[in-house]
Each structure stands twice: as C-alpha cells, then as structure tokens.
Amino acid sequence: MTRISVKHYIIHSLFAFILSVVFFQPPAAAKDTLIKIAVLAHRGDDEALKRWHLTADYLSDAIYGYDFIIKPKSLKSMKLAVEKNLVDFILTNPGNYVDIEANFGATRIATLKVKQRDRALTSFSAVIFTRYDKHDINKLEDLRGRSFMAVNPKAFGGFQMAWLELMQVKIDPFEDLSSLQFSGFPQDNIVYAVESGKVDAGTVRSDTLERMDHEGAISIKDFKVLNRQYNDNFPLLHSTRLYPEWPFAKLKQTSDKLAQKVAIALLTMQPDSQAAIVSRSEGWTIPLDYTPVHEAFKKLKVGPYTQIHKVTFEKVIEQYSHYIFLVLFILIGLGLIIVYISRTNHNLNLTQTNLRKEIDSRRKAQAELAKHRDTLEQNVIKRTHELAELNQELQQDIVARKIAEASLKKSSHTLQTMHEITSSGQMSFEAKVDALLRTGCHCFDTDYGALYQIKNAGAQVLRFVGSVQIFKRGQWIERDKLFADKLDKDSDALIISNASADDEFKQRFQHQTLKINSYIGIPVVVEDSLFGYLEYGSVKTLSSPRALIDIDMIQLISQWIGGEMQRQLAQDNAQKHQADLAHVARLGTMGEMASGLAHELNQPLTAIVNYTRGCVRRLSAQPVKDLPAIVDAMEHSCSEAERAAEIIRRMRELVNKEEHRREANNLNNIVEVVISLLQPKIRQNHVNIKRELTKDIPQIYIDRIQIEQVLINLINNAIDAMTNTPLSKREILIQSRYDKKGIELKVFDRGSGLPNDMRSDVFEPFFSTKNEGMGMGLSISRSIIEAHRGSLNAEQRELGGSIFSFTLPLGSEENYD
C-alpha cells in the first residue's frame, strides 16, 4: 500500500511538473520571440521612438519569427536594463557602448552611417575653435589661461574628445583654463558664445559649424579651427582624432545566430528605405573598431576606467609612454614621407621646366637641320648650275680648257661622291667624315685631311685621314700651333699656297717634322658657334691658285659636317630626355597607384603593429621571459619597416599629378619620332623595324608626350623580349589602322611571348619579368591609354612572340576633357 501511494505521489508530482512545463511553454516561447532593443534616448523618449521604431519594424519584417521593439533608455536605466538582462540589443553612443562592453560584455555588430546633409559618415570628431580675429590663439597650447566652453563634462563629442586633445598638450581643462563653462544642449550656444566673445574658445561636435553656416546662423569664415586635422574620408572640419559612430550591439546572453541575422538585416538596409530616412542615416556598415574610444576613456580616466588611476596609476603611465612612442614613431614616419614627396615634387617641377626647354631646343635644332639640308640641296643645285655655266665659260676659254675640264670633271665627280657618301644609309657618321676627308684629299690634291674640335686653349683631332701622318686621332694641339687659329665662325676658307712665303704660317710649322707647304682650312659651325676646323694640307707647294670651286667644295663639306653634328647633338639630347619623359608620365599615374600602394603598405604595417604589440605585452609581463625571442621579433619588425620604406621608395618614383595639353596629332608621326628616339637601342640589338602604317590616318587629340611614352614602352619591351631570339628573326612590326570608332596601333614582336596566366598580370603594378625592371611600364601605359578613353591589350602571337596593341577613340577635343 505504501508503495502504491508513493508511486501515486510520484506520478502526481510528475503530472504537476509536466503540466507546469506544458502550461508555461507558450508564454515562454512568446517571450523568446519578442526582441527588445534598448536605445539611448538623449533627446527624450518620444524622439528616440520616432527615430528608431521603423528600424524595429524593419527588423521584424526581415527576420522571420521575431518581433522587435524599441525601449528608450537614459544612460542610467540602460545600464540597469542590461545588468538585469531585460534587453537583447542596445543602440547607443560610442561612449556608453564602451562602458557596457567593458562591464557587461556587449559586442558591436554594426556601425551607423549617419547622414549629414549630403553625405554619410561612419565616424565623428570634435572641433575646437576660436574667433577668426583672435590673433594670439593659433594652436591648442595658446588656450592655457583662456576661457573655454563645452557642452557637458560627460558629453563625449561635446567635451571629452577635446579634453583628450588638450591633455596631449599638457593642458588640464579643469585647472589650466581661466574659466571652463558648460552650456548644455543645444551646442549652438557655444558657437554664439565664441562669436560674441563671451568666451575665447569652445568645442562642439563635428558638423555643428558647417550646419549653422548652412542654415545661415553664422558665417564659418568668422571662426578659426585649432589643431585642424585632415582625413580623406572625413571632409568636415575637426580638431580631434576620429571616433566611430553609434554601434548596434548584442548583449552577452543574446544568441549569436540571432545577432548574425540582425547584422545581415542591418547591413542590407537600403539608404533610401523609410527606416534609414527617419533614423537620419544611410543604413549601417561593418562594425568599426571601438578601441579608440576605450583608449580615450582610459586616458581621461572616465567611463569604465574611472577607478583605474587610483590603483594602477604607474601602470597607466607606463602604457601611456609606449603609446606616445608609437604615435611619435608614426608621426615622424608620416612627416618624413611628406617631406620626401614635397621635395621630389619640387625636383620634378624643375626637371619638367628643363625638359620643356630641352624639347624646345630640340625642335629648334631640327628646324635648323632641315634648313641646313635644304641649303645643302640648294647648294648642290646651285653648284651644278654654276658648273654648267662654268663649263660654258671654259669651253670658250680654250687655253684654260684642259685644266678647267679636268678640274670640272674632278669636281663633278667629287660632288657625286660626296652625295653618295652623305646619303648612304649604311655608313656611320664617323665613316662618312673619313670618306669626305678622303674625297677632299683627292679633290684638293692634298696629302691629308683632318677635323678638329676646339677644346679649351687648343683643339683635339677628331678624325684624320692621309698619306702623311702629321697628327694622330685624339691628339691635342695647343692653340698657337694650330694652323687654323685665325679662323672664327664667320671666316671664309683660309688658303695658303706657299707656306714658306707666309711668315706666321711658317712659324706654326716649325715644330712639325713634315713641312706643310700648302693648306686649305675652314671653320665648322654647330648651333651658330665655332665647333672646330676642317683642314687639308700638303707637303707640295700649290702650283696654281685654288679654284673657286675648291672653296665651295670645302665649304659644302664643312656645312654638312656642322649640320650632321648638330643633328647628332639634338639626338643625344633627345635620348637623355627619354628617361625624363618616362618620369613625367609616371607622375600622372600617382593617383591611380596610391590606393594600390596603400594596400601594399597595410601588410608590413600590420606585421609591425603585431610584432610591436606582442613585444609590449611580453615586456610588460613580470618577469620578462624569452628576451632573445623579443629581440628577434624586433628584428622582424625592423625588416618589415624596411619593406614599407621600399614601397614608399617606389612610390616616390611616381610622384605628383601633372596634366599635359592635348592637341591634334598624327599617330604615324609619333611612331616615327619614337623609332628615332629608340634608334640606338634598335641598332644595338640588331632589330629590324617594319612599318605598316595607314597613310591617311586621321588626327587625334592626345597628349603627345604621354602617348610617346606608351610607345617607347611597348617598343622597348618588344626589343627586350627578343634578347634570346636569333638575330635573323629579330623583327618588330608596327601597324596602324583606323575605322569609324578609332585608331588602333599594334606592336608585334618575335620574343618569348606571353603565357596565358601572365596576360592579365603584365598590367599589374610591379609585375616584371626583367631583372632590373621596376614593373611599372605597362601599368603606367595602361593608365595613360585609359585616361585617353582607349584600351591597352596583350595577346600571344600565333607563330611565337606577342602583340601589344592600343586603341584611341576618334573625336573632338571636348570629348577628351
């Protein structure tokens, strides 16, 4: 019986238990699906509800099975609600969040993108400002002993941010100011107080000044921002570092799965949704790092860190010094970079000016050259004409006929030979000069011919040809021993028929072993100044006077040499500036490169921070263990810093943005210019250049220097790619074509070609297959072509080699700006 009753009792109690489970389940379940979001109501409950209730509705719609409601809370009641687990999520200012995070283990899941008039910002800051005409207040330090106004001692943006900055310059706002007043909300009062001179300076949350200016309440020009900071992502006036905006955070007991759903829903909230609009935001973004707020509180010893300073004051100081060290380190680094960049900027400007000058002189030289060539041609025509006339005269002069005929024949032959020599495509300049000297010897019946270049107080023998060795090539001759010393740039030919009859000339020959008795010399003029002399001499005495034709002939030779010298000089200059040209083009791509480089810099910087922080943690432990490992880590940290420096070094080579003028140009002409620029390299590498240029190609509006740079790059690469190609096969084909849309230019080579997987990589910055290459060429080229609204492509050539091509659109000038 007892057993039964015990059993009964058990069953009854079980029933009761089950019942209780069954009956209490539904309300418990309903409670689970009601999700409470505590929102900081800093402007009253109604305002908070109005601003956020659509966000709650949005979450209820987005997440199936849950109802979200807003619970407006003050700072105090928020803490209480969190402590008693009465809410699931919080939506509050960064200061309060950090407090709750530290005390109750909340985790941020999204950060608000606050809409400020026309932009959305995920961080905010504070402005410390004074009136524009306070000439004795220019930096934070000047605020010592002045009156100052802020919102509220507990306001993060309205006071504490500025407090931290003042602390950095060793000003304690509670002690070192003549007065510190708190205006309370709205912050506009502070701006008016500064404007009227009631206080010397004040601080407000970022955007307050801009908003009031926008509303017409004040003019922003009447104020001066102290300790102004600049940040690309934060266009507002600000004086303090940036802090992240309001976070949406989950509490410790809230399930991760739900938190994840909420995070996704928030991140996908559209900026134009009603929920976003009434919350005066553009939705939400990836949760930011709230450590700066922690750090600020720690330093100010407010918020969750209020008691810290009493207990571990020294520790805080210790930590503080590390931080300062780190900040200083970074600031110095940044300063150095800025100095570097501005210095390079300056240099570049100089280089550019020089470059422009050089290009001008190059053009001038080319023009003159053309003129000289014309003269030469005209002279040839004139001379031939004269010869014909002379011929007639000679025919009439029977006595002089034979001599004259011989001389004429000789001259005409000489002229023909000269023409062949000068127009030869195979001979080098030196070979041509030698050949002309030889022809001269024959024509003037002399034993030697020489070309001198004037240097200092004498001259150097550049070329020497002859049957008698008077001078050696390269020999230096003193001024007073020069035969042609009397000649200046405007002189006519100097002719000596019999040296023994000329005292001064005789004297000049005294040091010679060979006696020169007849002589003809003429100045060589390059770029309108005396370059040197051309002379012919003979041991024989001249039997009859020099014919006029001889003088003309030697003049012709000297003019040709002068002209050719000038052309070479211009070419050398052009080559020298090819390097500068490349540099100039790099400037334009700085902008595009900067973001890629910033990302590259992030890697070593992350590593440095990790190493340094790891060291700081180990060194702050007592006792410090494993010192060798710490030294090792510092070494690693250093080499990462060097890696970062290397990246910056590469960045320096790009430097600042420079717009060139776009003008109508013929692409075929550019091809020719570039080929002539690269001629030495082409020759040196035995490359054959083949052109398939469409003749009537339309003009296009381009930046000539930049497009030249691209072509230089492509042809340079093509030549480099063929280093391992047999000499007989080294050929570059340059093709230009056009259709309605634009012009296409292709460069074909017979090099090693492009493997499939490399084709997209070649355009990446710092990609190079060459040992000494920087890997910038194609990347820059592509930026240039894209800036011209064209495209640069690479493909594999069917029978080996590669094809690089670019297209440029046709169109008017306006289309390019």
Place this chain on the structure above:
Amino acid sequence: MTSHNVYVVDDDQAVRDSLRWLIESVGLKVKTFSNGQELLDDFSEADISCLVLDVRMPGISGLDLQQRLKNLNSKVPVIIVTGHADVPMAIQAMKAGAFDFIEKPYSDQLLLERIQCAIEQDACFKKQQTINDDINQRIDSLTPRENEVMALVVSGHSNKSIAKELGVSIKTVEVHRGNLMSKMKAKSLSELVRIALTADRTLKQAENS
C-alpha cells in the same frame, strides 16, 4: 587553457608570423598556414578553437575557405580579417556564420579579445556537443518498444494507461520502463524528462542548422 589552438591562415609570411607572435603573447597556441588548401589537408575540428582568416589570398580565398569548412559541417568560430572591407563581403561572411569580421589595421586589443570570446564559445559548444552525443548514444541503444514507452512516460502517462495504449500488460510496461531508465542512466523520472528534453532540443537544433 594551453590546449586551445588558434589557427591562422594568411598568404603573407610576415603578417602570419607576426600574428603568431602577437597571439602567443597571451599564452595561446598558434598554428599557421600559408593557404587554404594547407589547412584543409590538416584539418581536425577537435584541435581548433578559433580560426583567423585573411580574405585576400591566392587560390582559395578566405570566404571560400569559410564556406568549405561550413560544408564540412565544421562549427569552429571563424574570424575574418581584411585589408579592404566592404559591406557585401561582410554580409557574405556573416551569412556563412563568421564569428567576427575585422578590418585591418586593427588594434591588438580588439583582435585578442575577439579570439578569447571565440575560444569560449567553442569550448561551450564542444562541451554541449559531448553531452548531446552521449544522450543520443543512450537513445540509440533503446529498442523501438522502449522508445515508445519512454515517449509516453515523458508525456505523463501512467503505467496503466501506457499498458492500455500499447495493448500490453502493466508488468511488461514496468520491465520496459526499468530497462529504459537504466539505459538512459536516469535515476529519477524528472531526470529522464530533463534528458529527453535536451535530446529533443538537440534534434531541433540539428534540423534548424
């Protein structure tokens, strides 16, 4: 604590080594991998407490790797680290169940704190997993009849009504009941109910995920 392993996958050796140095400074064990495949080849759920992944890696990207681990039914908390975060990337990571998403450059404090949290979550999860596995094992050992009896017992039926329901004698029900109590290692009826409820929750969780 020393048994907690943090796995780091990053293709940049300097970042990888420096992360090891940083994470080891708080007494955690770190294992590093230069790419996702290396991790997958050497993957054992039991050994990992937290995984730190870089998004931008050649081969398998951080997000791909996270998805692959999810397909392998892995529950290890994953912290995604990236140099250039954007919202779609964050959403993708969260949808795949990332524990957190941190943008470079991060503060050491934030990263270490999140790693600690991930480890706690993992430990808690693994503990629960062991309990669940154990209970499921016990339930699996029941005969179909014992299962039926347990369902009725737990929902509050008396032996008598169970006998009536199943069409067997009370004696038989008592035998089944005694057997299942010992198989389920339940000392009392309330303990049996608790165990049964835990098992039920696990089943539901399995369905949900």
